[in-house]
Amino acid sequence: MTDIFAELTWRGLIHQTTDDANLPAWLMTQPRTLYAGFDPTADSLHVGHLVALMILRRFQQAGHRPIALMGGATGMIGDPSGKSEERTLLSADTIGANVAAMEAQMRRLLYFDSGPQGAALVNNYEWMSRWTYLDFLRDVGKNFPVNVMLAKDSVRARLERTDSGLSYTEFSYMLLQAFDFVRLRESFGCELQVGGSDQWGNITAGIDLGRRMGHGQLYGMTCPLLTKSDGTKMGKTERGAVWLSPVRTSPYAFYQYWINVNDADAGRCLRMLTELPREEIESLDAARAADPARRESQRRLAEALTQLVHGPEGLAKAQQATKVLFGGEFGALTENELSEIFADVPSCELARARLEGEGIGLLDTLVTAGLAASKGEARRKIGEGGVYVNNRRENSIDRRLTTADLIGNSIIVLRMGKAKYALLRFK
RNA sequence: GGGGGGUUUCCCGAGCGGUCAAAGGGGUCAGACUGUAAAUCUGAUGGCUAUGCCUUCGCAGGUUCGAAUCCUGCACCCCCCA
Structure with missing residues (x-):
């Protein structure tokens, strides 16, 4: 098996794990099943989802089995982690449509065939909707000490704010996500959850719940949030997020976004988002230091990602458009x-x-x-x-x-x- | 319930009877430089049938030749006392 842990490490994709000592070996001994969750808050994935999605893809290529969990249920609640304000609730119809749209996009990045590494896509609405309130409180809620919940950063941060509170609904979010993990453990043998660093609290909540409910040892791993050198989020423009949907962000605009990445951010993007081999990325680092004006890193980054998200045709069109648009007069064109x-x-x-x-x-x-x-x-x-x-x-x-x-x-x-x-x- | 302060153009914020489409900053946009970068510099930043006209300073009235500026009422926000 490929040493996925080492791979993720040099790419800078590991922020924190629940078991640094044993996880690398655990991942080497046999194929494992892991999952990452996505909240269907829009009808398209965006660049912010790409890191987690690529991690699933890397795991899959290394011989493991990824599950993409769509938060059809949790999306109805809203994750308070990393959010400064109470979220507005989306209607069930909207969420259903969003789930379908995101699913289609994921199919480009993960292989959903039925083999042992075939990815699975599940929607937690399937099981969450079947709970009654009383049963959920008795079976799941009973395992959550409130003092532990209150100690989580995601909750504390919100409670410390005076200008916005935290509703009981959002407070309950972590129970739902924790239960997802347990549920995936039961039905898929999923033992590892990956997510952004802001998911740490939710992930560990799931691990605790798994232990209390007798599912043995579960693992968690978070990756750093992809930020720019100035501290702001990658994938945001003045006009909003950079989407994977060609309708929301055209392949050309998508390509252009990466072409314009700062020198200081290019190396990190290449590592975290692309599948270029280590030697190539390091030689791009060197080339960038020696002759930044050539912007070879940005070009490779834009190529790799546009190809991945929009396919060879999308890339070809984006490149052709770029050539013409930045090329001067177009008298010769038909x-x-x-x-x-x-x-x-x-x-x-x-x-x-x-x-x-x-x-x-x-x-x-x-x-x-x-x-x-x-x-x-x-x-x-x-x-x-x-x-x-x-x-x-x-x-x-x-x-x-x-x-x-x-x-x-x-x-x-x-x-x-x-x-x-x-x-x-x-x- | 009583007292005080506030609400200004995309945002923050100055203005306190005419010279106010309204200082300054931020943001944004454009230009120069450059590498379709960053930084920097320059300019612009309500609309139009454009040396003028119209709309804008919480809302509705009023005073005045003239109001963002004064008065009255209303709404919302903040602070102090109870």
């Missing part, structure tokens, strides 16, 4: 090529007749295309040299778009700033 490349970019349709004669004012068009919030802003941005028509800077606020600006028969490309594009299609 309409079809442009359409293809700009598939990701917001576009709007206008009547071709409007280009005839006088044409339409650039100012209005920038607003219609959504690049400027108002004509005033459009005017300013042109003055600042931030507006481009077909990738050529435009300086006149009186500029009108006419048939002469068309690429092929129907397209004009507007750009604001470095990388914000909008496509105008004329019919």
Whole structure:
């Protein structure tokens, strides 16, 4: 068997384990079953889920069996860990839809065939929904000393805040997650739970419950949260999270996110998120130190992740779009090529007749295309040299778009700033 | 219940009768530099049919030639006393 523990260690993926001394050997002696939980709070996974998902994938490749647990039930409660405020509750329908969407995404990263290492995907709603309140209190709740629960960081942090409390509902969250572990132990022989470092309290709660309910020794392992060198979360942009769903974050935007990763963060991302071998990552480290301007690390990172999440086609499109968009003028391109490349970019349709004669004012068009919030802003941005028509800077606020600006028969490309594009299609 | 303080443009925060679309900072956006980075620097940051017009300073009225600024009432928040 592959030494998964050593692998995770050099990648910086181990933050804390419940048994540093024995876990490495335990994982070497035979295939094990492990799980990580995902709360279905949106209809797509995002970059924040990627670390845990990749850990499951690594375990699977090392010969173990991963289970992805969808928190259909726990998602209805809301995990207070790492949250500063009480969460709003999602409806059961929404959660059901989210579970289905996330599941589809996971199928790209884990192998769900039926072999001994085949991944499993389970939804804790299946068993949680069957409990009655009284039974749950008697069978599970009885095993939770409140003083221990109160001592958990996740709970204490919330109780110490004066501006927001902790509801009984959220307080109960850890019982549900703890029971999940026990349940997976019973029905899948799952003995290891992995999660982000903020999950420590929930994981150990499950281990304690397992012991009290007579399921023997369970293990837990947490990974560091993937943060940037400035301390903020990786995978967040001004426009929100970077999603795995191509509908929410286009393959191009996804690729661009990684291309733009800071030098200081590139090494950690390569280790934690990609499956590039150690030698390659170390040689990228060296290359980055010697010649950061080449951004080889970022390129490899973006390639590896885009390929993984969006497949070879997604990667090819993202790369092609990048080449063109950052390449200058596109006079030589055909309409079809442009359409293809700009598939990701917001576009709007206008009547071709409007280009005839006088044409339409650039100012209005920038607003219609959504690049400027108002004509005033459009005017300013042109003055600042931030507006481009077909990738050529435009300086006149009186500029009108006419048939002469068309690429092929129907397209004009507007750009604001470095990388914000909008496509105008004329019919 | 009594007394005091507050509510300002995306956020924080100054303004306390005209020169206020409203200082300063943050954020954001654009430009320069560069490596589609970081840092730095510059500029912009309510709208429009644009040397003017309209909307904005908790809400509703009022005083005044003129109000974010004064008065009255209402709502919400904070502090002190009971």
